[in-house]
Amino acid sequence: MKKVEAIIRPERLSAVREVLDKNGFPGMSATEIKGRGRQKGVSLQWRAGDYKVEFLPKVKLEVVVEDGDADRIVDLICDAAHTxxxxxxxxxxxxxxxxxxxxxKERGSGAV
Ligand SMILES: Nc1ncnc2c1ncn2[C@@H]1O[C@H](COP(=O)(O)OP(=O)(O)O)[C@@H](O)[C@H]1O
Ligand SMILES: [Mg+2]
Structure with a gap:
């Protein structure tokens, strides 16, 4: 089994949830988080000068699936989360x- 952990835009969560559900993956966990990537947050032009937002709101989506489904889930999430x-x-x-x-107390992939 694999855990696919996707950090996505909060506004894409419902589209991602819908496409996973439609493709037979109803179970998932979503957490509101704050994150930063290569851009280290964003710089905004403010009236009083530059204002730096160090962290941006994101959603962490966790989906545990059988090994053979991981690539498909990654593809579905990429397509639905992409702007x-x-x-x-x-x-x-x-x-x-x-x-x-x-x-x-069921274990393994039968419990996913
Ligand atoms: N190296 C990393 N480790 C953990 N989380 C990361 C990392 N890089 C990015 N993230 C998470 O992914 C979110 C989105 O990153 P993003 O800006 O799209 O990536 P990048 O700028 O690196 O292409 C970030 O807000 C953060 O939550
Ligand atoms: Mg970035």
């Missing part, structure tokens, strides 16, 4: 050692 502008986000993929469904 073409800096700050579209980043996706990290991690190996997952185990999953346990608390209600039944």
């Amino acid at each position: 073409g502008e800096a700050g579209d986000g980043k996706i990290f993929v991690y190996p997952v050692v185990d999953v346990v469904r608390v209600r039944t």
Whole structure:
């Protein structure tokens, strides 16, 4: 199994959720976070001079899937989160050692 962790624009969350749901991936976790990438936040022109925003609001979306589904999920997220502008986000993929469904103690990919 893999955990696909996508840092995306908050305004793209519902589009990403919808496309994952439609493609058979209903389970996911979303967290509001603050982040910065290569642009180190943004510089804004303010009336009183330059104003630097060091962190921007982002959403961290976590989806655990079977190994064979990871590439497809990454593709779906990229397409749904894409605007073409800096700050579209980043996706990290991690190996997952185990999953346990608390209600039944089911383990492994059957519990995803
Ligand atoms: N090296 C990194 N490690 C962890 N999170 C990162 C890293 N780079 C970017 N992020 C996260 O991804 C978000 C979007 O990054 P983005 O600006 O699109 O990337 P970049 O400017 O590096 O192309 C950031 O706000 C931050 O939350
Ligand atoms: Mg950036």
